[in-house]
Structures are given as C-alpha cells and as structure tokens.
Amino acid sequence: MSYPQANAIHYGTPTIFSKVMRANYDAVNDRLYVAGWSNSSPDPGNENYATNTAGNTLARYDNFEAHGGGFPVATWVTNLPYGMLRDNDSWNVSCSAPPCATQMVRNIRIAGNYIFVDNADPIYTHPGAYTGLTLVDAAVFYIRAYKVADGTFAGNVWPGSQVNYFSTNWNDIQSSFTTFQRSTGEYLIFNQNETNSSINLYRGLLQNFSQY
Numbered sequence: 001m002s003y004p005q006a007n008a009i010h011y012g013t014p015t016i017f018s019k020v021m022r023a024n025y026d027a028v029n030d031r032l033y034v035a036g037w038s039n040s041s042p043d044p045g046n047e048n049y050a051t052n053t054a055g056n057t058l059a060r061y062d063n064f065e066a067h068g069g070g071f072p073v074a075t076w077v078t079n080l081p082y083g084m085l086r087d088n089d090s091w092n093v094s095c096s097a098p099p100c101a102t103q104m105v106r107n108i109r110i111a112g113n114y115i116f117v118d119n120a121d122p123i124y125t126h127p128g129a130y131t132g133l134t135l136v137d138a139a140v141f142y143i144r145a146y147k148v149a150d151g152t153f154a155g156n157v158w159p160g161s162q163v164n165y166f167s168t169n170w171n172d173i174q175s176s177f178t179t180f181q182r183s184t185g186e187y188l189i190f191n192q193n194e195t196n197s198s199i200n201l202y203r204g205l206l207q208n209f210s211q212y
Contacts, residue, residue: 014071018042021055022108032064035108046097051120053104056082078151080105106171112181115146118171118191142167157202167193167200
C-alpha cells in the first residue's frame with residue numbers, strides 16, 4: 001500500500017506547540033494525541049546522546065476528523081518528564097549543550113484507560129546490569145501511565161523481582177515499546193531491556209499501581 005505525497009493532508013502545528021514530535025491517532029474514538037515541545041518551553045537541544053525524544057508536552061484533541069480541518073481546542077494538556085536527573089554516578093552522559101537532560105520520554109502508547117510512556121534514561125550503568133534496584137530507585141521512572149480521561153498522572157510501572165527489579169530501558173527505537181489491553185481487562189506492556197538483550201513483559205489489571 002502506498003500513500004502518494006500529493007494526497008497528503010497538512011494539518012499544520014497545534015498552537016500550543018513550537019515543534020511536534022509524536023502523533024497517535026485513536027480512530028475508534030476520533031482522538032488525536034500530540035506530543036512535542038511547548039511554545040513556552042521549546043526544545044533546548046540538550047537531549048542525552050541527541051535522543052529523539054517526545055518533548056515535554058502531551059495533548060489530546062477530540063473529534064479530530066469530525067472537526068473538518070485544523071485542530072480543535074485541546075481537551076487537556078499535560079507535562080511530560082524532561083530534565084537532568086543525574087549525570088555524575090556512572091551514567092553515560094553526552095550532549096552538545098550541557099548540562100545534558102537525562103530524563104525524557106521516548107515513546108507514547110495508548111491502551112484502554114491509560115496512556116503509557118517509556119523513558120530514554122541512560123540507566124544501564126546505574127547501579128549495574130546484574131545488581132538490580134533493590135527495590136527500586138524512586139528517582140528513575142521506567143514506564144509512566146497517564147489517564148486517558150483527563151491526562152493526569154496515574155502511576156509508575158516498575159520491573160519486579162522476576163528481573164531483579166532491573167530494566168535498562170534505553171529505548172532507542174520507536175518499536176521497542178508496545179501496549180495492549182486484553183478483553184479480560186488485563187494490560188500487557190512490552191518494553192525493551194537493552195543491556196540484557198531482551199523484552200520485559202509487564203502484566204496486570206492496573207486497578208492501582210501500588211504493586212509496582
């Protein structure tokens with residue numbers, strides 16, 4: 001299947017963004033989720049290893065196709081994590097405009113009642129691939145969940161004892177993170193674990209996030 005460029009529809013950039021980095025369309029509900037850099041806080045260009053991040057802002061637009069062109073008013077807007085978490089304890093840090101940002105969202109996925117985002121943090125040397133985070137390093141998020149309904153933060157999903165509480169993440173490709181909700185209500189989250197050359201599977205109903 002091909003999509004000739006001549007048939008492309010150019011919607012432009014939503015007014016709240018200086019640069020769009022991600023767009024996820026929910027065809028069933030006619031909702032468009034857009035992530036990028038806000039006008040008030042544009043891309044600082046200090047992403048660690050020049051990572052292609054999702055920016056610092058996420059917005060939901062309802063009735064996108066029904067609106068008939070352009071962007072309707074955003075249903076909600078929320079902030080995404082971006083900034084310098086740490087850079088002096090065995091993390092791999094390198095950028096052209098230090099201090100380098102070492103906490104940032106890479107991928108965005110929608111499933112059921114949640115929007116899941118992964119991280120691009122350079123954590124595989126902290127504290128070590130075989131040491132584990134006993135139990136977890138609360139400063140580092142692995143997977144964050146936001147509520148589809150209003151964009152508020154729902155909670156974190158953490159690696160468990162099965163993998164010694166450790167996952168590298170380092171999501172350097174957009175296909176490294178997928179989410180799905182089964183008919184039973186159970187969520188399946190597949191996430192890259194770079195150092196161990198594997199994919200971690202997280203399963204749960206996510207009725208609350210205390211178990212993670």
